[in-house]
Amino acid sequence: MRRWNGWGFEGIEYPLHEPALRMLEERVGTGEKPKEVTLKRLIKSLPEPKIKSFPHATDCPFHRLTHSYGQSFPDWIKFKTGAFIRTPDLVCFPQTEEEIEEIVAKAKRQKIVLIPYGGGTSVLRHLEPPETDRPVVTVDMKELKRIIDLDENSLLATVEAGITGPELERALNVKGFTCGHFPQSFELSTLGGWIATRSSGQFSLRYGKIEKILQGCKVITPTGTLKVNPYPASASGIELKNVVLGSEGRIGFITEATIRVWRLPEKEIVGVALLPSDEAGIELIKGLSQSGIPFTMLRLSLSKETESSMSLMAHKWWFKLLEGYLNLRRLPAKRCMLTYAISGHPKQVRLSLSYLKKEVKRFDGVVLGRLAGRRWLRDRFKLPYIRNTLWDLGYGVDTLETATVWSNVPRLTGIIERILEERGAYAFSHLSHLYPTGSSIYTTFIFPLSKDPEENYHRWLNMKQKVSIAIVKNGGTISHHHGVGIDHAQYLKEEKGKIGIETITNIIKSLDPDRIMNPGKMVKP
Ligand SMILES: Cc1cc2nc3c(=O)[nH]c(=O)nc-3n(C[C@H](O)[C@H](O)[C@H](O)COP(=O)(O)OP(=O)(O)OC[C@H]3O[C@@H](n4cnc5c(N)ncnc54)[C@H](O)[C@@H]3O)c2cc1C
Structure with missing residues (x-):
């Protein structure tokens, strides 16, 4: 069963061992866990819904509560402490497109959000x-969540948009295909959510962001149904797919999507290499991403992230052996870790791997091989469970991400980490979605919690605001793959400009003149 007040499924834990606890105390200090609210109390505190009936809806308080938040840091304050909770009046569970049409028509008539x-x-x-x-x-x-059609000849699958990552992959894998989209939230996030937020998966280097995967779609909007056909390419005017990508629920319901699928790769390897410095690591992955040689993933944990990942593993016997080996190879303590994946025809995998090995050697790095890679693959959706453990220990954790051109990557990473650390957080970054022109920067920051929910919120807000302003003023996009929502909305104008924001607002207005769809997200109202 899914946790109602944390990340993931009940029963899956991410315990922290002595070296990691020591590292947290040294780097972050000690925090206090705020008093936790019970489900019973929260449910009792909900106001009466403003409406009683609506097609396919329930007023069940548990559903109203658990549909009122996501997984942002302010959301964590809500479900952990009960502060700032504001629930919907009702929750609908439509089963078909026709039922969604009915819901939208009724909401339009009654001006329901x-x-x-x-x-x-x-x-x-x-x-x-x-x-x-x-x-x-x-x-x-x-x-x-139905698979409507799988066109094996054209490598296209048409799928209902409420399908989750595991449901989609299972259905495709049995037929010998994959979509290749693996965000870290894979266990729970959905195809429609990926499209609406312009998501990116761990293997984006091979399969692309969702923008590349999406070929066509159907959206039920308050003014009618928008259909985008899955042509392999087209020059028929402005691309309507781009109106749907990143629409964040503002134009309607994405009910189905036609996505590009791939035949399951004959061979796939995941491995780890260590580089002697951040500079060497960045030069290496830049060169690899510009080489034209196919890789599935190149994820560079910069030295601080490498150090924290290693302290998470430091209680394991094999890690001690590894440390001994690295000391023997005289790799400096400020090393950084490259996790790589290569997929495809065995001959091509061999070629890509031998090129990578040659390059790692040229930068005085060490290829550790596949054992560490296999562990990464096995645990790749487990790491977010650490958020539950950290909260219980009195630590808040959040992540932020941006993308910028290669010439700006080291500078912007430094700015982001400095701003967070000046405000008492421990911050570390990795570069994981690479392009020939630049890279995403993904920063995790951990900070001590206090007993007071308001104080925690304001502490987080201060960090988020300062760092978001710095990102847009220093050549970064406000988001590479999480989207805009409420938390990034105020920084969008700096990135898009006045005309850009007006264009977005007018598109929304033309599809949803009464602003019934998710108002207040991305742009006002
Ligand atoms: C632990 C963790 C790890 C994460 N890792 C990644 C990652 O690796 N890569 C990444 O890209 N993101 C990641 N995210 C962010 C998040 O998973 C993505 O934004 C994801 O795409 C959201 O999908 P969802 O189905 O959960 O959508 P929701 O959170 O339910 O909704 C997000 C937005 O999409 C809209 N929406 C959802 N479905 C539809 C639909 N069918 N039609 C119209 N609008 C819709 C909603 O109205 C809302 O505005 C992570 C989040 C967490 C908590």
Whole structure:
């Protein structure tokens, strides 16, 4: 069963051992866990819904509560302490496209606010009900999960958009295919959510961001159904796919999507290499991403992230052996870790791997081989469970991400980490989605919690605001793959400009003139 007040499924834990606890105490200090609210108390505190009935809806307090938040840090304060909770009046669980049409038509007539809900993994408050006198209904898409068509000849699958990552991969894998989209939230997030937030998966170097995967779609908007056909390419005017990508629930419900699928690779290897410095690591991955040689993933943990990952593993016997080996090879303590994946025809995998090995050697690095890679692959969706453990220990954790051109990557990473550390957080970064022109930067920051939910919120807000301003003023995009939601909305103008924001607003207005769809997210209202 899914946890109602934390990340992931009940029963999956991420315990921390002595070396990691010591590292946290040294780097972050000690925090205090705020008093936790019980489910019973929260449910009792909910106000009466403003409406009683609506097609395919329930007023069940548990559903109202658990559909009122995602996974942002402010959301964690809500479900852990009960502060700032504002729930929808009702929650719908439609089973078919026709039922969604019915929901939209009724909401349009009665000016009811609708919030599409995929897997509830948003980290930017996309799902927060607005402060409004109008009734708010959240629409959970999870029942729309059928594979409608698999065109093996054209490598296209048409799928209902409420399908989760594991449901999609299982259905494709049995037929010998993969979509190749593996965000770290894979266990819970949905195809519709990926499209609406412009998500990126761990293997984006081979399969691309969702923008590349999406070929066509159907969206039920308040003004009618928008259909985008999956042509292999087209020059027929402005690309309507781009109106749907990143739409964050503002234009309607993405009910189905045609996605590019791949035949399962004949061979896939994942391995780890260590580089003697951040500079060497960045030069190496830049060169690899510009070489034209196919890789599936190149993920560079910069030295601080490498150090923290290693302290997570430091209680294991094999890690001690590894440390001994690295000391023998005289790799400096400030090393950085490259996790790589290569997939495809065995001959091509061999070629890519031998090129990578040659390059790692040229930068005085060490290839550790596949054991560490296999462990990474096995545990790749487990790491987010650490958020539950950290909260219980009195630590808040959040992540932020951006992308910038190669010439700006080291500078912007330094700025982001400095701003967070000046405000008492421990911050570390990795570069994981690479392009010939630049890279994403993904920063994790951990900070001590206090007993007071308001104080925690303001501490986080201060860090988020300062760092977001610095990102957009220093050549970074406000988001490479998490989207905008509420938390990034105020920084969007710096990136898009006045005309850009007006264009987005007018597109939304033309599809949703009464602003019933997820108002307040991305742009006002
Ligand atoms: C631990 C963790 C790890 C993460 N890792 C990654 C990662 O590696 N890569 C990445 O890209 N993101 C990641 N995220 C962020 C999040 O998973 C993505 O933003 C994801 O795409 C959201 O999908 P969802 O189905 O959960 O959507 P939700 O959170 O339910 O909704 C997000 C937005 O999409 C809209 N929406 C959802 N479904 C539809 C639909 N069918 N039609 C119209 N609008 C819709 C909602 O209204 C909302 O505005 C992570 C989040 C967490 C908590």
